[in-house]
Amino acid sequence: MAKTQYSLSDDPLKLGRPTDYTLSIREVYVSAGAGFVVAITGNMMTMPGLPRVPAAEGIDVDDDGNITGLF
Secondary structure, three states: OEOOOOEOOOOOOOOEOOOOOOOOEEEEEEEOOOOEEEEEEOOOOOOOOOOOOOHHHHOEEOOOOOEEOOO
16 A cells, blocks of 8 residues: 555544544556555555566676667
């Protein structure tokens, strides 16, 4: 679940473990590569996911110092 780090609620003004609140789910999506279902609460932004194979695996330097595989 993506939510504010300051509270169990989705309201950043209600710090810690507030009582008598409603948790609002704004969006739900499947992160298939990671095997997660992600629930977004309130006004949260998420970071982009990483690919299964890192781009660095396609980068190489030959004996003459030439770099290949960069974007």
